[in-house]
Every structure is written in C-alpha cells, then in structure tokens.
Amino acid sequence: AVGGASRRFAGGLSLVAGAMVLWLLHSSRSPSTYSVIIDAGSTGTRLHVFRFDEWTSHVVNIAGAAQVYEVAEPGLLSFAGN
Numbered sequence: 001a002v003g004g005a006s007r008r009f010a011g012g013l014s015l016v017a018g019a020m021v022l023w024l025l026h027s028s029r030s031p032s033t034y035s036v037i038i039d040a041g042s043t044g045t046r047l048h049v050f051r052f053d054e055w056t057s058h059v060v061n062i063a064g065a066a067q068v069y070e071v072a073e074p075g076l077l078s079f080a081g082n
Helices: 005-028
Strands: 034-040 045-053 065-070
Touching: 005 034, 005 045, 005 065
Parallel strands: none
Antiparallel strands: 034 045, 045 065
C-alpha cells in the first residue's frame, strides 16, 4: 500500500508519545504542565517531553533529567519515494 510504512511509523510514534504522557501524568505529585515537542527531521524523529511547575513555570525534572528524549529512526528522508 502506498504510504503504509510511513503510516505505521507515525502510528507507532503516536502510541509511544501517548504512553509516555499518560505515564508522566500518572506519576506526578504536584500540579504540572507538560510540553511535548515532535521534531520530525530527515534523519530521525525526536520526541522531547518537558514538565513545568504550574505555579512558577520552571522546568521540573522527570526521573532526574530536565526532559524525556526519545529518537525514532529512520527519518522522513527514507519515505521520500512514497
């Protein structure tokens, strides 16, 4: 099917992003706001998740880090022929 690989890739990335956001929302102990950034580049797709304190807007650590970062490969360039 035309675009089948890219649809599966996008679906898998959406599933991972959704699962991460649900886990983060469930594990928070104080009021927080989350920001999810999907950087779909030519060599890979990067998912950044940041957590902010609702009262101060400061970045709050997630599992000891300022952000959760995941990379999925291949990037958009590999789907150029679809």
